[in-house]
Amino acid sequence: MNKKLHPEIIKHFHSTTFTTPIIGVTGGKGGVGKSTIAINLAAAFVANGKKVALIDADVDAPNDSLLLGIPLENPEPVTIMQPVFDSDKCTDCQKCVKACQMNSLFRSREKTITMMGECNGCEACYLVCPADAVGRGSHSVGTLYTTRRGDLTLYTGALQPGLAESALVVNAVKKAAFADADNFDIILVDTAPGTHCNVIGALKGAGHVLAVTEPTPLGAHDLELILSLLDMFAVQTSVVLNRSDLPGQQEKTEKTGRAGSVPVAAEIKLDKDLLAGYLQGTPVVELFPNSSAAKIFLDLADRLAAAWPDQKTQAKTKARQEQL
């Protein structure tokens, strides 16, 4: 199903209104260590004197604040439009019921329109109503948090449990961070697992993406999926191989990377310092700055800052984007 995307869509994906570089951290499979890598990379950039925005766009399971050990602050609701029906004005034409593709509207016996199912705020009911009986209310689908600690600002989106509107919360958290983009030297985005539209939404604008994986058959399988997604959008990508010494199939993962000509940016072994930081809620870069795990992140941050992998690859990606 590797459809070719319209070149305008690819251009739109890469367009931003600011120049601060965006680095995405993703990986098809859940639990491969995306968040661990994102928060440590953020800490490494800070240690290197950069002002960093970290966007936790895994709105179903946002854990970056736990891993950083900083409690969430400044909650703001993420709201969408939700119709309010005025039964005095309603002429019972039922056009709204027909227009709602979510099949959420019902006409009850008292001839009033009620909302029974999910509403995504599309406004179709509002637009079709001939009697001006639909008003625009609002309804909260999640919470946005902005937490500042020194040179690091964490933007977290949290979907309200029981609701389905992950994509809207992802967009809201990105919008909030992008509004402050000029205050940062670098923006990091930690995505949800998977290869669906939320991940694309989270990565929109990223100049470089780290695809995190582990050397298991599941890791290799899901890496292939995420790499083809990133390829569709012509995104500059490199692989981070986590738990590289797991008994498994490192060769296969490396082969997948090579097949997509994607370089391995870093290799991280099972590491007790890293695990200690994870359990304790402190980046290993802060907890044990001289450990070998910390050095990997500090070094990766250096290379990314210096427009890693190299000018040639960048020029190639750029040429491809322009060609499209």
Added chain:
Amino acid sequence: MKEIVILSGKGGVGKSSLTAALAHLLTEKGTRLTLADTDVDAPNLHIVLGAEFDRSRAVAASDKAIIDYEKCSRCMRCVKACAFDSIIGDNEPIIISYSCEGCGVCALVCPEEAVSVQPMENGKINFVTSGAVRVVAGELGIGESSSGRLVDIVKREARQEASLNGSDLLLTDGPPGIGCPVIAALKGSDYAILVSEPTPSALSDLQRITEVVRGFNIPAGAVLNRNDMDEKSARITRDWLIRNEVPLLGEIPYDPCLPQALARGALAVNMYPDAPSSLALRNLHKVVEGLLD
């Protein structure tokens, strides 16, 4: 027939491996079961089972807007009307199909009747046989949306398959997270098994998924995987489960046999029946068997 769904909130806590091992142990003891893989973003139950697809069928899981450019007058009203920013363009409207929700607002505002909303094939249902177990697995096209609707289709197909082969149990491997596909996987289940591991992140995700499951009034129990990872976090998780009256169905120790077996496309419960994780899984499977009565 009973329906049990395995969920975790957090990805990578061993949900698929656990599903596969339980399925194997239950069939060994004579339970007839069908598996549904509803992690449509990254379906990999078949990899854990070391099995191949028998057949696949394309399905339309989404409705998407399509523009007829012959009719379009380039008035750009649709671009402004779309609440999901799914139409872009300066001189000509272009639909970003992957984020289009199929709401039909663009069609409503279009003065030229140039837009229609049509079903689009963007997923597959794969059928897999592994020994006596049939698996119905959904697979969403890369970069597509509407995983919730695809999960609905997978569950419908799996129920059909289960009733055809006379299953006592439909065991569903759920997607990670708490959003729309998770809710679709959960709906209609008799019981939810929540897999977690002893880390602060996994506990936070366990709390969120418990809230969702409770919201749907579905009884649930927890499994603590890799329980020896961190003693302190394990204790906190157990305490939380007790305080919130979520029964602990079982605990499974970390076991290097698991990745080893996985790398060979085999199940650890088969390959290493006496390994610590295999013994723990046997205990757990008895508990799950008890849920079926």
